[in-house]
Amino acid sequence: MIRVLFPTGLTSLATQSGVGEAIRHQQWAVRSLGHEVVTNPFGPFDVIHLNTPFPDTPLLALWARLRRRPVLVWAHSTEEDFRDSFTGANRLAGAFRRWIASIYRLGDAVVTPTPYARSIITRPAYGIRTTIHVLSNGVDTGFFRPDPTARNRLRGALGLEPDAAVVVSVGLQMVRKGILDWVAAARRMPEVHFLWYGQTDPRLVTRDVATAVSTAPPNCHFPGYVAKEVLRDAYCGADAFCFLTKEETEGIVLLEALACGAPVIVRDIPIYRDWLPDGQVTHMVRGHGEAFVSDVERSVRDLLAGRLPDLTAAGRCAAEELDVRRVAEQLDRIYRTEGIGARR
Incomplete structure (x- = not known):
């Protein structure tokens, strides 16, 4: 059983966003594979999932490296989807891209939801040299299903x-x-x-x-x-x-x-x-x-x-085609490809 760290910290700020939902889908996938979701970075863990571009994310990546644990970084954001978002976003877009690129480069591997997203973050401006996996955030088609009533x-x-x-x-x-x-x-x-x-x-x-x-x-x-x-x-x-x-x-x-x-x-x-x-x-x-x-x-x-x-x-x-159950199977393949397993 792999202990997968989803650190809380500033991630709570993203609860009501698409990133927050993506994290919940990842946690569902981890549990469906028979693994354990943990949230305390000071406790035991075998791999860390990092999903947000907040200031604590690089610190968490460095902490995992100090403990010799693999780091998977999810690339949900790009310069393009930061533009036209919040007050001042367009002026800060270039700096934001440099910031998120520096976070993505901290990963032993990067995961991004679509081939389109991968085509953006593989540009030279992002400077990512590690493996980039495409893995949909998924959707629970058992819960979200047609209901005429x-x-x-x-x-x-x-x-x-x-x-x-x-x-x-x-x-x-x-x-x-x-x-x-x-x-x-x-x-x-x-x-x-x-x-x-x-x-x-x-x-x-x-x-x-x-x-x-x-x-x-x-x-x-x-x-x-x-x-x-x-x-x-x-x-x-x-x-x-x-x-x-x-x-x-x-x-x-x-x-x-x-x-x-x-x-x-x-x-x-x-x-x-x-x-x-x-x-x-x-x-x-x-x-x-x-x-x-x-x-x-x-x-x-x-x-x-x-x-x-x-x-x-x-x-x-x-x-x-992107049901969370299929996404879980693909996540398992990423773990195996990256050599992620339980540590003693």
Whole structure:
């Protein structure tokens, strides 16, 4: 039995983010393989998983090296997905890339969720010379699965009519996640209810996002961070999942929506173009500025009117390929490849 260290420390700051969910998936995978999750860096451990770009991460990597324990570093972040996130992020993006690259280089091996993410961190600017493994963050398709009864439950919880049209998105409230375009599209469709789940510390929200949220039309709803059972009802009960993100290294919430059988509208960005192609797994929207918002409006209206093909079965299949059980098997292969085992 391998003792896998997931140090707490500053990681608790990422609890409500995609990285926090990725850590929970890793812990599930470790336990499903019959190994033990430990959280105390001063106790016994056989390998450390590092997932966050916080100041304590390099110290934890050095501590593991002093104890001659292998270090696996997860590369969830890139310079590209740091941009358009928090106040001052664009000015700090270059420095952030140098910082995370220095953390990634501390790993005996690096793990990143998609081939697209690997293509970014293999650039010379990151200077990574160790092995880079691709391992999806995964999705629990046993929990996130279609449920026809969720439609009425979602609308009842929100006090909406049973036949109300509902479009859902999930994520931190930031420009990169597409919230400005999302609010603009909602403004054009007052008869459709737009729900955005997830929130960001108000101290980090950029001024344009704060203004967009505070002046959003009445058909925009912001329930905040909710329990995963509530989120599952939102995916299953929505008429569409509208994910307008501009950059991702994977996108766990997208996998969850696909697993629940939600029709997905997504921005046409490189990571999804080949993996979840337009007209086969997702409905993609394109353009910039007002043209982009118009394409979102057209796609939502066409989807609600039944003028777009039903791709939900293909979406479910795409999610099943990345089920956490399969991810656990791949994690086990990484352990064996890296020679990670129990220490006495």
